[in-house]
Amino acid sequence: MLYIIILFFIGLTIAISYWIVIIILNEGVLGTPGVFVLLYFAGQMSYTGLFLFKHITTTVVHSRQGFKITSGKKTIEYLWSDISKAKRYTLGGVLRLYDHQGKSIYAVQSSAFGYSSFRKRVNEEIGIRTVLT
Numbered sequence: 001m002l003y004i005i006i007l008f009f010i011g012l013t014i015a016i017s018y019w020i021v022i023i024i025l026n027e028g029v030l031g032t033p034g035v036f037v038l039l040y041f042a043g044q045m046s047y048t049g050l051f052l053f054k055h056i057t058t059t060v061v062h063s064r065q066g067f068k069i070t071s072g073k074k075t076i077e078y079l080w081s082d083i084s085k086a087k088r089y090t091l092g093g094v095l096r097l098y099d100h101q102g103k104s105i106y107a108v109q110s111s112a113f114g115y116s117s118f119r120k121r122v123n124e125e126i127g128i129r130t131v132l133t
Helices: 002-027 033-055 115-125
Strands: 059-062 066-071 074-079 083-089 094-099 104-109 129-131
Touching (some): 033 104, 059 115, 083 115, 094 115
Antiparallel strands (some): 059 066, 083 094
8 A cells, every 4th residue: 555655646746747847838937836835745755755665565573682674585684783873754754764874774654563662662772863854
């Protein structure tokens, strides 16, 4: 279901962008402010959805020492010290973890099973920075 929602917002972003071009060509820039607001929100949902996309089918098991991410038959283990930062995106309800090279290693949506306990553990171990986008 989350795949469909992400694809919906990507399509909506493209459609609104096209709509803005049509409005500008027919009425000028003054007719677009309200549509830009729609574009902003659809674009933000698309953006957060894109980095969620590859993690939808993964499972995570966490402990005091770290966590394991399993996708299919592949499992990767991380210690909490391997994570440099965690960001929680308010729009879309996504928690994203980064390694020390700044690479995103995991993203999870707030409606995922076990999200609240994982988020609590992440906050206890490394802290979470909340981002409005």
